[in-house]
Amino acid sequence: MFLENYCLTDNDKISFTRQQASDFAKNVADDFNPLHDIDAKRFCVPGDLLFALTLENSGLSQYMSFTFSGMVTDGIALNFPKSITSTSAICDDNGKEYLSVAASGETTKDAQAINALITAYVEFSGQTFPHILVSLMADNQVMINPTRPMVMYESMSIDLDTVEFSELTLELAESKLSLDGKRGVADLIFNLYSAGKQIGHGKKHMILSGLRPFEQAVMDDVVQGYIDKKANYFAA
Structure with missing residues (x-):
C-alpha cells in the first residue's frame, strides 16, 4: 500500500525517519503542526500515520478505538499486531506502549475498504487546524499559546454498521470544546457515508494546553503564519 513510502520495515518492525513522518504529515494529511517538522525539538510521528499503519497491519473492525499514550520519535522500532480480537497495543522492543x-x-x-477509510479520515483530520479548531476557540473565547501552540491528538474512535464498502466520505457532525482552566478538551464528532448512505460515525479527541483569552488579531496572525508556511512548502 502507499504507506510503505512513509515508514521503514525490518523484520516486521516499523520505524520512521523524520523525513518520512514529516512528508506524510504535509503531503498526505495536510498537517503542518510544527511537531512534525523535521527540525522540531519535540518532533513526533503523526498519530494519523500510526492509525493508518494499524489498519493496514491489523485490519479494520466495526468498532475501534485508538488511544495515544506516548510520542513516537524517529528511529523507534514498533511492533504492530497482525490482528486485534479485543485489545492490543503498539509497543517498542522494551515494552513501552505508544498506542492502545x-x-x-x-x-x-x-x-x-481500509484505504478508503484511511484516506477519508486523514483528509478530515488535516482540516482540524485552522478550519475547525480556530472557530471552536473563538466561540469559547480562548486560544492556544501563539508562540508555543500545543494541540495533542489523544484518541479517536469509529463505529461502523458494516466493513463492506469500497468508497467512503466523512463529514463533521459536531464540534465542542470543554474548558478546565488553561486546558481544553476538543471533541470532533463525524459521520461516515458510503454510496450516499450513513454507515457509521466516530469521534476525534484532542487536548489543548496553555490556553489564554482569545485575541482575534493574534489568532489571525497565527492562522496566516500557518497558511504561509504551507504555501512556502508547496512552492519550494
Missing part, C-alpha cells in the same frame, strides 16, 4: 487499540465486531483486511 480496542476492536470488536466484524473484521476485514480488504485493502480497498
Whole structure:
C-alpha cells in the first residue's frame, strides 16, 4: 500500500525517519503542526500515520478505538499486531506502549475498504487546524499559546454498521470544546457515508494546553503564519 513510502520495515518492525513522518504529515494529511517538522525539538510521528499503519497491519473492525499514550520519535522500532480480537497495543522492543487499540465486531483486511477509510479520515483530520479548531476557540473565547501552540491528538474512535464498502466520505457532525482552566478538551464528532448512505460515525479527541483569552488579531496572525508556511512548502 502507499504507506510503505512513509515508514521503514525490518523484520516486521516499523520505524520512521523524520523525513518520512514529516512528508506524510504535509503531503498526505495536510498537517503542518510544527511537531512534525523535521527540525522540531519535540518532533513526533503523526498519530494519523500510526492509525493508518494499524489498519493496514491489523485490519479494520466495526468498532475501534485508538488511544495515544506516548510520542513516537524517529528511529523507534514498533511492533504492530497482525490482528486485534479485543485489545492490543503498539509497543517498542522494551515494552513501552505508544498506542492502545480496542476492536470488536466484524473484521476485514480488504485493502480497498481500509484505504478508503484511511484516506477519508486523514483528509478530515488535516482540516482540524485552522478550519475547525480556530472557530471552536473563538466561540469559547480562548486560544492556544501563539508562540508555543500545543494541540495533542489523544484518541479517536469509529463505529461502523458494516466493513463492506469500497468508497467512503466523512463529514463533521459536531464540534465542542470543554474548558478546565488553561486546558481544553476538543471533541470532533463525524459521520461516515458510503454510496450516499450513513454507515457509521466516530469521534476525534484532542487536548489543548496553555490556553489564554482569545485575541482575534493574534489568532489571525497565527492562522496566516500557518497558511504561509504551507504555501512556502508547496512552492519550494
